Amino acid sequence: MAYRETEKMRQRKALAREKIINCTYECVAEGGFRSARITRIAGLAEVATGTIYRHFESREDLFAEVFQLATQKEVDKVAEALNTSGDAAARLEAALRQFAGRALRGPVMAWSLLAEPVDPKVEEERLAYRKAYASLFEKTIREGITEGCFPDQNAQQSSTCLVGAIAESLVGPLSLTQPNRENEDNDPLVDAIIRFCMQGLTGTRR
Missing domain, CATH: 1.10.357.10 (Tetracycline Repressor, domain 2)
Structure with a gap:
């Protein structure tokens, strides 16, 4: 049977993505894009750095959205x-x-x-x-x-x-x-x- 993503899982992923965006926004507001390092964003968002790349193909994609x-x-x-x-x-x-x-x-x-x-x-x-x-x-x-x-x-x-x-x-x-x-x-x-x-x-x- 093919894996089906549950609504609860979709909501969790959406919340994680939103938190990553918000934390990146916070980093940029405090010190510009140069201060928005992926490791720092991951720490603020309380996720692994790999999680960020599951939501965004690259750092550039994340920055573009922010x-x-x-x-x-x-x-x-x-x-x-x-x-x-x-x-x-x-x-x-x-x-x-x-x-x-x-x-x-x-x-x-x-x-x-x-x-x-x-x-x-x-x-x-x-x-x-x-x-x-x-x-x-x-x-x-x-x-x-x-x-x-x-x-x-x-x-x-x-x-x-x-x-x-x-x-x-x-x-x-x-x-x-x-x-x-x-x-x-x-x-x-x-x-x-x-x-x-x-x-x-x-x-x-x-």
């Missing part, structure tokens, strides 16, 4: 800000402020998502999520052009430039070589980033 999970949370927060009330310019400014503010409040995770050297499979996910941000911004820029908030422009190109500008402007402050910024007043930095981005879109000083 990257997806972490970045989707940030994309969702930006989407929420873009769905608030106000004209397109106000909503876009709120979304950019959300992006930059959350990054500076969680600098280690933000550095890991934006700039930390990673494996090719994780880098593919990074590029995919940059496109996701750009898509959200593009839609709002198009709405702003229709509303008259923004001058006529190539919304797709502008959104790509916007993602690049805000991400690059955060790399230095988020660098692990910089002092811990979690308890600093980041408002002036965030204001400067927003001012630059909005001036680029509107062509006027703010």
Whole structure:
């Protein structure tokens, strides 16, 4: 008789997989992907290292899934800000402020998502999520052009430039070589980033 996996066994496997993902996420939030060693993850998850490879074909596959999970949370927060009330310019400014503010409040995770050297499979996910941000911004820029908030422009190109500008402007402050910024007043930095981005879109000083 062929072996049949019971529902209880499937639930146990699902819980073990979830715990591995959560522990990996915790390691990345504390010290980046470089600190997420398989032996450490296994210890936190209270499983053998071989168990991790029964759920994920490779370390890169595990990291890619954790990257997806972490970045989707940030994309969702930006989407929420873009769905608030106000004209397109106000909503876009709120979304950019959300992006930059959350990054500076969680600098280690933000550095890991934006700039930390990673494996090719994780880098593919990074590029995919940059496109996701750009898509959200593009839609709002198009709405702003229709509303008259923004001058006529190539919304797709502008959104790509916007993602690049805000991400690059955060790399230095988020660098692990910089002092811990979690308890600093980041408002002036965030204001400067927003001012630059909005001036680029509107062509006027703010």
